[in-house]
Amino acid sequence: GQQLNQSPQSMFIQEGEDVSMNCTSSSIFNTWLWYKQEPGEGPVLLIALYKAGELTSNGRLTAQFGITRKDSFLNISASIPSDVGIYFCAGRGSQGNLIFGKGTKLSVKP
């Protein structure tokens, strides 16, 4: 089936640093989504991307839909302690369902 490769698996950064994570696939996706999961909660949608090449921002977060439609990245600028959590990319599969990457666990040192 369709799969997403998300990297890095985990990150330990200092408060104030910028963060970058990405997802790649061997398949084309028509929609890319980025979610954040905090401890004890379900994932919450951060950014949705619908067009190849699209660049979208949500506060300090910026995500791009790769031009080949096989990749996407998420950047977080000037990280703060509340950015801690697991970030998931997701692509809309051929059946209309969402396929998730394995997540990037972000830890921020004050």
Place this chain on the structure above:
Amino acid sequence: EAQVTQNPRYLITVTGKKLTVTCSQNMNHEYMSWYRQDPGLGLRQIYYSMNVEVTDKGDVPEGYKVSRKEKRNFPLILESPSPNQTSLYFCASSSSGAVGIYGYTFGSGTRLTVV
């Protein structure tokens, strides 16, 4: 408040004892889905439903059943739970539109332990 509600939040059960995890959404969404989350494996889809009476298998359907008799409810049934079904389960729902799925809204999760 628009939400997806799962119950229970925590459940400890014994091997072989049938159980049902309920999921309900109040957003009139067509799509509903169940995922399990395990360390290092991310979110894996169990079953999904594109509308009432329409369900399909996800990536890891073995040992699970679902039903979609009403638009708002999508229960997950474990007929004979086994320890390898110990996991964190999430229900999610979504509307569809001209540009496709807008993204799932997730419930708060059900942590299931099978002993």
